[in-house]
Amino acid sequence: MRSTLFTLFLVSGFLVFANGQEGHGDEHQQDTAHMQDSAHTDDNHSACGCHHDEEEFPEYNPTASAFHHIGDANAFHIVGDIYIPLPCILYAPDHGLTTMLSSKFEAHHHGNGEKAIDRYVLVHGEVKRVADPAFPMGEVEIECISHVMEMHEGKEVEEPIVVYGGTCYHLENRSTLDGGVFGGGITSFYDFSITKNVFTMLLVMLVLFLVFRSVAKAYTARRGMAPKGLQGFLEPIVLFIQDEVAKPFIGAEKYHKYLPFLLSIFFFILSLNLIGQIPFFPGSANVTGNLGVTLVLALFTFLVVNLNGKKNYWKHIFWMPGVPAPIKLILTPVEVLGLFIKPFTLMLRLFANITAGHIVVLSFVGLIFIFGKSGASLGGSLGGALASIPLTMFIMAIELLVAFIQAFVFTLLTASYIGAAIEEEHH
Amino acid sequence: MTSNLIFLAEFTVIRPDPGTVFWTTLIFALFWFLMSRFAFKPIARALKERESDIQNSLDSAKKAREEMTHLQAKNEELLALAQEERAKILHEAKMAKDTIIAEAKTKAKEESHRIVVNAKTEIEHMKMAAIIDLKNQVGTLAVDIAEKILERELKNKAEHEQYVSELVKDMKLQ
Numbered sequence: 001m002r003s004t005l006f007t008l009f010l011v012s013g014f015l016v017f018a019n020g021q022e023g024h025g026d027e028h029q030q031d032t033a034h035m036q037d038s039a040h041t042d043d044n045h046s047a048c049g050c051h052h053d054e055e056e057f058p059e060y061n062p063t064a065s066a067f068h069h070i071g072d073a074n075a076f077h078i079v080g081d082i083y084i085p086l087p088c089i090l091y092a093p094d095h096g097l098t099t100m101l102s103s104k105f106e107a108h109h110h111g112n113g114e115k116a117i118d119r120y121v122l123v124h125g126e127v128k129r130v131a132d133p134a135f136p137m138g139e140v141e142i143e144c145i146s147h148v149m150e151m152h153e154g155k156e157v158e159e160p161i162v163v164y165g166g167t168c169y170h171l172e173n174r175s176t177l178d179g180g181v182f183g184g185g186i187t188s189f190y191d192f193s194i195t196k197n198v199f200t201m202l203l204v205m206l207v208l209f210l211v212f213r214s215v216a217k218a219y220t221a222r223r224g225m226a227p228k229g230l231q232g233f234l235e236p237i238v239l240f241i242q243d244e245v246a247k248p249f250i251g252a253e254k255y256h257k258y259l260p261f262l263l264s265i266f267f268f269i270l271s272l273n274l275i276g277q278i279p280f281f282p283g284s285a286n287v288t289g290n291l292g293v294t295l296v297l298a299l300f301t302f303l304v305v306n307l308n309g310k311k312n313y314w315k316h317i318f319w320m321p322g323v324p325a326p327i328k329l330i331l332t333p334v335e336v337l338g339l340f341i342k343p344f345t346l347m348l349r350l351f352a353n354i355t356a357g358h359i360v361v362l363s364f365v366g367l368i369f370i371f372g373k374s375g376a377s378l379g380g381s382l383g384g385a386l387a388s389i390p391l392t393m394f395i396m397a398i399e400l401l402v403a404f405i406q407a408f409v410f411t412l413l414t415a416s417y418i419g420a421a422i423e424e425e426h427h
Numbered sequence: 428m429t430s431n432l433i434f435l436a437e438f439t440v441i442r443p444d445p446g447t448v449f450w451t452t453l454i455f456a457l458f459w460f461l462m463s464r465f466a467f468k469p470i471a472r473a474l475k476e477r478e479s480d481i482q483n484s485l486d487s488a489k490k491a492r493e494e495m496t497h498l499q500a501k502n503e504e505l506l507a508l509a510q511e512e513r514a515k516i517l518h519e520a521k522m523a524k525d526t527i528i529a530e531a532k533t534k535a536k537e538e539s540h541r542i543v544v545n546a547k548t549e550i551e552h553m554k555m556a557a558i559i560d561l562k563n564q565v566g567t568l569a570v571d572i573a574e575k576i577l578e579r580e581l582k583n584k585a586e587h588e589q590y591v592s593e594l595v596k597d598m599k600l601q
Contacts, residue, residue, distance in 0.1 A: 071439040072447065089446075126439075176442035184442035191446045198450040205458045212466030219473035224480065238470060259471055260463035268458055290440045292447030300455060355440055 050144035050163050060374040062366035070286040070358045073125035073196045075102045075111060078281055083107055086199055088127060090120055092189040095137070102127070102193075104139075112145040120189070121145060121162050121171065128171040130162060131188045135169050145171075177292075197293065200285035204271045212267075241266055241411060249415040250422070258418050261304055265297065266411040273354060273403035277396065288406070289354035291347065298347035301414045306339070309421040342417055346410055353406050357399040364392040568598065 076084035085103030092098070098118045105113025105122035113122030117139050119130040143163040150159050161168045174191035176184030194202070211230065218231040227235045246255040246262055272287040287293050315321060317335040320328055367388040372381025572594055 067438055071437075072444075173437070173439075174444055174446070176439075176444045177448065178442045182441045183437060184439075184444075191444060192449060193446060194450070195446065197447060198454070201451065201454045205454055205461075208458070209461050209466070212462060212470070216466045216469040216473075219470055223473070224477075235474075238467075239474065242471070242474070256471065260467040261459060263467045264455075264459045264462045267462075268455060286440065290443075290447060292443035293451045295443050296448055296451035296455060299452075300459075351440070 050146060058374060060366070060369040062363060062370065065366060065369075066359050066362040068124055069284075069362050070289055070355060071126065072285075072290060073111070074122065074127045074191075074193050075107060075125045076196055076199070076281055077111065077125060077284075081108050083111065083125070084281065086196065087194045088120075089192040089194070090118075090127060090129075090189055091192060092118075092129065094188065095119075114142065116140050116142045116162065116164065123160050123171060127191055127193065128160060128173060129187070129189045130169045131172050132169050134167075135162075135164065140164065196285040197287045197290055200272065200275060200282070200287050201293075203282055204268065204275060208267055208271055238263060245408075245412050245415045249412070249419040251419065254422060258304070258308075258415070261300075262411050262415055265301070265414055266407050269297065269350065269410055270403060270407035273407055274400075276354065276358070277399055277403065286354065286358055288350055289358055291351050294347040294351040297350070297410070298343040301346060301410075301417065302340075302343040304414070305342075305417045305421045308418065310424065312423060312425045313421045342413075346413060350406050350410055353402055357395065357402055360395050361392055361399065364388045364395060367391075572598070 074088055075086055078084060083103070085101040088098070088100050088102050088104075090098045095118060098120065100117060102122060102125075104115065104117055105120075105127075106115050107113045107122050107125065111122060111125030115121075116130070116135070118137050119135050120127050121130070121142060122128075123145050143165075145160065145162050146168075147158040147160050148168065149156050151157070160171045162171055163169075172187040172189070173184065174189060175186045176182075178184045212234070215231045215234055218228070222228065222231070226232075241263055242255070242259060246259050250258055269288055272293075275283045276286050276288060278284060317339060318332055320331045320335070323331065365388055368381055368384040369375070371384030371387075372378065375381070572591075575594065576591060
């Protein structure tokens with residue numbers, strides 16, 4: 001046990017190093033075009049260009065770096081300028097469908113594409129679009145991707161731009177469903193690409209399916225024998241979910257129907273949590289730390305719970321038995337709200353825990369670049385690494401724990417909600 | 428660079444985008460279906476089967492043990508019964524032996540008594556026969572002597588007397 005823990009720490013230490021290596025120099029400021037002068041005029045079509053006088057050691061921005069690393073991307077960054085291309089499926093209502101591999105953008109420096117395709121460009125591995133109809137359709141060579149400083153609600157904000165033919169064009173993010181609350185909203189295009197997150201989910205699905213299929217076959221092949229190998233490793237986990245989660249919360253008679261769902265939820269979340277902690281391919285995708293993903297998972301729980309809700313459950317929501325009528329009038333809205341708050345908390349809890357863990361790890365790794373002044377001071381980097389490595393290892397160990405706990409908590413709460421929904425009347 | 432620089436520092440993970448929602452829905456639904464159909468249901472079934480197998484084995488072992496205890500009790504009971512039977516048989520045999528011996532003794536006594544009585548009667552008979560025979564012989568002798576005497580008497584007296592004494596002398600009680 002002790003030696004296992006030690007190995008774990010060694011491995012996580014190595015991962016931190018790998019993460020640090022990958023992170024080194026992978027910053028966003030290097031190829032900025034210093035557009036501050038032109039930015040203060042609101043005219044996007046003013047003459048502007050790319051200044052290739054890159055700073056050797058640009059200022060390190062830990063926030064930007066962390067946010068970039070936990071975000072989704074349209075290409076899998078391996079190392080340096082090497083990317084694994086992913087399929088892009090883009091839909092713009094004013095143009096239609098555009099499909100291609102993200103390698104077509106010819107991303108070289110920091111995931112910035114050198115080509116624009118149907119007004120789409122790749123910025124730090126993420127597809128953005130030029131909304132301006134003046135920008136040509138089809139495949140065109142762009143001069144560079146840059147940014148301008150703009151005033152937004154009294155705050156100086158950097159906006160990404162693409163420079164083409166001596167003109168700056170604003171870039172739009174893909175549409176999001178937050179309604180502008182978190183800075184997103186509906187824009188000129190939708191991204192249905194197989195992104196890093198989607199790719200990771202597909203990978204996890206495939207691996208888990210193959211693993212569990214072989215385990216299921218082992219049960220048939222080794223009937224009447226003790227479990228062995230993979231089967232012996234996974235059986236206690238399956239039995240734990242069955243005996244400690246499904247049976248006590250749903251009941252020994254009815255749990256069979258819901259066990260596959262609970263196991264699917266558990267292993268899907270757990271595997272994505274764990275693969276998200278590996279800092280390099282095929283890991284590094286922050287899937288369960290993405291609100292869109294946890295939203296869908298919570299929605300599945302919501303549907304399973306409420307589609308199976310018995311008469312007794314609905315009665316307790318809309319007309320709570322055993323309390324005076326005036327209280328019922330107060331309780332009903334509270335219960336109806338609770339109906340949605342339950343899956344909402346499921347969604348937020350998983351998202352917040354995983355994202356927070358990743359941000360803390362990235363912040364500690366960022367210490368190396370802060371102390372090293374983005375590579376200008378080697379001594380500072382070494383000092384930063386010395387401080388960063390044990391801290392990161394500690395947080396990664398905690399994250400490992402969190403990966404299991406959050407998968408378990410999501411499953412447990414789902415089971416308890418199902419249990420409450422299908423409970424028969426007993427007074 | 429300014430301090431409030433947030434170039435691309437966008438917290439994109441909090442914005443659910445339609446693509447992610449679409450793919451996650453599709454993938455999880457497929458995952459749920461595949462895993463249920465090909466993995467979790469067969470596994471749950473196998474686990475349940477094994478559980479009942481184990482329970483059955485335990486139950487049958489318990490039953491066998493109970494049966495054994497039952498059999499043992501029955502055996503002991505049988506043994507006790509057999510012992511009792513043996514004792515009874517032995518007792519009966521002894522009784523029979525005693526009776527037979529006693530009977531035999533009585534019979535033997537009776538027999539011996541009868542034999543003795545018979546012997547006595549026989550002896551008596553023989554004695555009587557002997558006496559009768561003797562009497563007959565004496566009679567015959569007496570007649571013979573008388574005959575001879577009568578024959579002699581006709582010749583000489585002295586001779587008679589001598590003869591009688593000779594006769595008497597010769598006469599021996601047989």
